[in-house]
Amino acid sequence: MTAWSEVEYTAVRELRGPLAVVAGVSGVGWDEFVRITLDSGERRYGVVLEVDRDTAVVQVLEDTSGMDPARLRVSFAGEPLRVPVGTGWLGRTCNGRGEPVDGGPPVFGEASAPVGGTPINPVRREPPADPVLTGVGVIDALTTLVRGQKLPVFSVAGLPHLELALQIAAQSTVGGAAFSVVFAGMGLTHADASFVRDALEERAAAAELVLLLNTADDPVIERILTPRIALTVAEHLAFARGHHVLVVMTDMTAYAEALREVSAARGEVPARRAYPGYLYSDLASLYERCGRIRGRSGSVTVLPVLTMPAGDITHPVPDLTGYITEGQIVLSRQPHALGVYPPVDALSSLSRLMRKGAGPGRTRPDHLDVAAQTLAALSRARQVRELSDLVGQGALSPTDRRYLDFDQAFWRRFVAQPRDEARPLDRTLDAVWQVLLTLPRSELALLPTALLDGHGARETPAGGEREGAEE
Template identity: 85%
Template sequence: MTGWGEIEYTAIRELRGPLAVVAGVAGVGWDEFVRITLDSGEERHGLVLEVDRGLAVVQVLEDTAGMDPARVRMAFAGQPLRIPVGSGWLGRACNGRGEPIDGGPPVLGSDTAAVAGNPINPVRREPPAEPVLTGVGVMDALTTLVRGQKLPVFSIAGLPHLELAVQIAAQSTAGGEAFSVVFAGMGLTHADASLVRDALEERSAEGELVLLLNTADDPVIERILTPRIALTVAEHLAFEDGRHVLVVMTDMTSYAEALREVSAARGEVPARRAYPGYLYSDLASLYERCGRVRGRPGSVTVLPVLTMPAGDITHPVPDLTGYITEGQIVLSRETHALGVYPPVDALSSLSRLMRKGAGPGRTRPDHLDVAAQMLAALARARQVRELADLVGQTALSPADRRYLEFDEAFLRRFVHQRRDELRTLDETLEQAWQVLLDLPRSQLAMLPAQLLDARGADRSPGG
């Protein structure tokens, strides 16, 4: 095979979990791609994790099960793992290593790219701008996703975060411009993988989707590779083909646990909660591959989904993710218990770049004002509800009781929507107006008077 070294190494010193240690190597570098040939003729593949004084530690992508150290040959490619890139990925379903699971031929491309990616020159980065509309009303209105942004979803086991991720992948658009979705699933059950494929079948048939599915029984190393392949495919679709690409990655906690397992197999000194000390930089190497590049068409927007073990937002994975990304969308167990979908906790959620992608000339002139008023009213409603728990509703003022009604209407009439419902931004903002106008005009101080007049808001003292 072109590109492979002539030398094959057979001095396999040790097999340790997903790792193989080979001795006597020369001229081998980190991240090199490795071809592993078993005595039976079966081929496996790996990546060099570490090289030190003639010893190379190789992570085997298909795992080391069934390998006999005395009957294994390794050849080093002399370069990092590269994959074909281009529009040939669109409409395809593959496993976490990029191998087809849809019955089609291997994915081909006119060019190849290293899965580790190339860092974007900070001087050439363009600030994120213009919205990616997800069709999920509460997100589009209150935490608008912006092209080139990285905005995570924080969830808890048992909440419908996968359903939300699939809905976003199925519905998102970029205002009529060329748009694609790359969906990377990590550590999924087979039932969840089937759910994803079925729900995204239509978008895949339209040639707008790339699907990479790593299941829980796939080799752990594959889980580390999956998001890197997804981002490599997305970068080419964006910066070479001119598409706006949304990369949905779920579940990043499964990814981090795979990283921890490999770190333990390497014998590294663990850091917080046994995760490797380089977890922050590793996550950053993924999340920071989003953005826009000056002089290049398209954009890469990243929506990572992660579950917080025991609902702990200070857990290393959500904690470090929060440092790297530009906001968060938090799902609430309490809201889910009320039967509301999606169970978004609007007051804990934030899109720091929302003002770059919403408002006049981007979405609607009243968008930012309506969002600010909605969140202010919701904060006041939560205070009133806490007060009502202390003194009882009968002791509340009439205005306070209107806020309790607003809180209920916010969840039932504004947030709640069907799991297959594509809600346009105009429909979302109209529903927001209907909910806000249930409050007295005196309580809508964040909305300009001309907007209130246009909506026919009551000017009376009690209205």
């Protein structure tokens, strides 16, 4: 519980939007938690944004509507916001401030922790290892998510990034170990918030989910707190309770917009595209809270989802996110226009830690070889597609035409899958093999001979169909 100061201040100089300016304060620090008591007895809370001598600027979490500055009592906690932590969060649905919206009692825990968190000692960090299987074939096969990794999803408006995030949150597993999901939604419409609750209902009922929902009409300061509360809860579950925790945060662009708005309210000098100059370090303070700790059995894996304004990958939010994280999953309009779900651009996507979590002893011995060969073939297929647009298919060689067949098979027979299907990894890799075997054996140079023999790869006669090929 927060230990509030017995000193209450009544000199509220002005209310300006979500800000309250309190004069005559003493010993108050930046980021301190604040309690505001109205004349009616109602209590609201806030965070200190700025302190200048004896004046504090407070961002009110519930906004300042209905407040009379002459009838307010303000008390300071002497410390940043803390939240209870523990397994009591599992199965609960809360707003962005951690207050229940599921009709249940307040969330209690055996301890409390500051939402700002503390960095993991680099000496005690363990490298990420072992996979988190999402059940989404193209991700599990080609951009494997690893326990302790931070792997963002880059998207644009109009693509099904929320659906993909929900599918991953609903069906991810780690192979029988204790597993939990913390889903932090920021700036959601009420329709999207309802969609999220319905999509994750089964995992919540199994007490494997913590759901934090910040809607678009909630105060912006709440949007800044939401991912921090999510990560604070996840850290305790992982490092004190031994769970493997996946934290899904969407949409980080909405978070960055809120940060920009608060920065403007503080009167800070803007940097690129009016974002604060500390956007990089602020994002890093969230993303770097994932990982594994030596001697602890749990892990925190972070999957942030962000939309790129106008599809611009050089926009500050995706640009800085790319510097901090270990790869990216990129969604593309082209497969989406063809009706392919999920519309993942495999050639633009990358998991830099995939070799730490896939291969012999972790997924399947042929996994890494198959992934490398698939990406190489997909790159060649894209070149052939561009050449075909220039000279026409009739001018292509028989082998080039096989690459066009491979390209179609890749999207239709491998990437495409129902939005509620949790595809097992063995079935995913078997589907990759079927697609690869549409190519002549001579084009599969990255695969060992033993693997090719084991899967019956044969040279296809020029211009002919491979015998036994599955339709």
